[in-house]
Amino acid sequence: MEVCMNRRTFLAAGALSASAAQPAAVRVGIIGCGWWGGVNLRAAYQEGGVTCVSLCDADSKMLDDMAAIVEKQEGRRPRLFKHYEEMLDAGGLDAVILATPPHWHALPFIAACRRKLAIYSEKPLAYDIREGRAMVDAWKKAGNVVQVGFQRRQSPAFAAAGDYIRGGAPGRVVQVDVNIHYTAVPLDNTPQAPPPTLDWDLWCGPAPKLPYSPNVGHRAWRLEETTGNGHLVDWGIHLIDATRVMLGLGMPKKVTAAGGIYHYKGRITTPDTLTAHFEFDPCPVVWRHRLWGAVERDPEFSNGVTVFCEKETVFVTDQRWIVLPKGKDAQRRVEEIKPPADLSRKHVGEFLECVRASRPAPCTPEDAFRSTATVQLGMIAWKAGRTIEWDERGERIPNDAAANAMLKREYRAPYRHPWSGRA
Template identity: 55%
Template sequence: MKTTRRTFLASAAAAGTVAAITHRDAVADETSPLKIGVIGVGWYGMVDAKAALKVGGVEIVAICDVDRDHLTKSADELEKLQGKRPAEYKLYEEMLEKAELDAMIIGTPPHWHALQLQAALDYGLNVYCEKPLSYDVREGRAMVDAVAASGQVVQIGFQRRQSKAFQQVKEYIESGKAGRIVQAEVQIHYNAGTGDATPQDPPTSLDWDLWCGPAPKIPYSPQVGHKKWRLEKTTGHGHMVDWGIHNLDATRMMLGLSMPKQINASGGLYQYAGSITTPDTMTVNFEFDELPVVWRHRLWGATEYDADTTNGVFLYGEKATIFVADQRWVVIPKGKSAPREVNEVKSDMGTLQMANFLAAVRGEEELACPIIEAFKSTAMVQLGMIAYESNSVVRWDEASEQIVNNEAAAKLLKREYREPWKHPHVTS
């Protein structure tokens, strides 16, 4: 076999020497476009690919999807955008073997992230992986360890870290103007809507068995297939894990929080029973050493009293209350007559997050979301679901990464893979 930069890096990875390769060494020629592959082009993988093209200095040379209609449509679109048609693959293993790549974008559902990230690292690639980091807590830890051993640049798609609104609120809090923040409330209420949940044959273009992969193979329906999988327990794991994680990660960032020490949860299926398998109504209390953070969502029902606060974070301080959303933040000072301070600040968060990744690959910037921060935010919401599913109080020991004195909950830290796939976390 001809020795190429890719095959050299793959050999180095197998020999355990990739960690010695610097970020700049991982890029063959900094003046030439970075060659990128994309796994999962049915939706957000393409959003990320187009963000990379918008930033510039890249070429999408290969794409992979288990739905051949996704492949054809996305290849057509990318050919128009960049003037070159990417190679198309059904199997990401084949793409890694055959395509000459510098980096990988992973846009698949989270039950696939751990295996695909590890495979990309084994080929010496830098990776942009969508959130949540993993399906279970133990996968996430294995991914953190794999990235540390590889020395590669890995960015996770927590795009709200690029929101000027969230960044400015962080600065405002650190200035002391709001006083000590005593409590945070985080929410995203919306009318989810549902698809047809009747079990049926999958589209002929879709390999449903491979789509399910290491997750349990469940009957196909439009409600658990493309895009709708987010509210399915075995894949997306529900609204808080899928979408709420953005605002919860931003809350951790703004307040400098690490991990909660105690979690309890309540909720259920009050409107969409029979259509979805995760709560349509939910409240989770995350107790940090510094303050409580409360998550709430409702996926149905009445119009909000104030639509401006449907999606965002309330921070209750000693001197002021702050409400912050993606593009807007408001300060409500103490005092009945004190005027509110409204700040409208726009950010192209997805493009900025991708630009930060590409700059980090070239050794020019630090990552906005290194994998350990993604692990903490992802484990946080996973622990919230564990508290809900075990109907118990979960006490988390961050140092040992164990659930304390709760055997039923502790068993939910890891979900065994469906054969023939193997879970990456090995118990010592």
């Protein structure tokens, strides 16, 4: 049979072929439409191949503001929801970006797993350790694609420093210091009426319902014990996770923490000054932070990971790593490695690639659980005021009933904690 194809039909056929070759856009819903939810949405748009179908938040202003971003980008308005269950039940999604404060991670995460949706969840994995285990179990049962927001896993500097240390040139790792100097700016903590657009009861969710103040509301929840659980959990977790990955560490056997609220007494509820000692195999990792004051002993090394080895010391931060040899006249080596794109964008992009390819994401809930539980144990040790041990196999704090009880926080009614095991 003779086939006749003119120029018009040839071009049309080519267009159809190209269209068929392009993968369908990943249909995304966002739970938590504040500042960081917006960062993740913009990162997804920059990576391309996504459409934002649904938004969910307890604050109608946040919903409207993010809907305007979607409308500007896509020329249409997404569906808006106040309750995550309604958004998930409405369907039409391939993936969920979870960008709420930590106290609102577990329940929507597990609900999305039950629907076998792909999930990009911000760190920490969970608010408490028992939540984290329930989330890992839900992920294992569902087999869905999940990426947790440890963006420093995208840093070429951390990867290169890790390769150098594992290569053996610096000698045996003796100790690791992890620290950041950050000047906090607590907001007004006077109890007051919440904004009319904000459902404060829903925002508090399973956490205790505190009186509203700007100091525990949007973007200010990080240093509030009941929602963000402090600087170690909020920011320290990034560098603790990077250290674990760089050195291939599991979880600590013992944890000791000391510090307090010295400068911002009466204004925040977690330490503004803290040292936490994590006893890993094969070396201790020491975290330090101070949220006040303007002077650092050495600003060059004020934010990052310092690996003290027998022959050399290696310092690494997001965009550079430095080798400091022993010896009076030894020359230090500085390696500047700027990532090709913003770390957050790269991490979201990696997640989207995994969703399209239906392959597991590198930063799994199981490994995210280890980093999350590590910093949470640091806070438990600080609250307990003593050294605690960690039985990793049994996931318990032995011989310390009071500290062990802190592995799980009771939920506020009518919410139910997702962990069903024994304490």
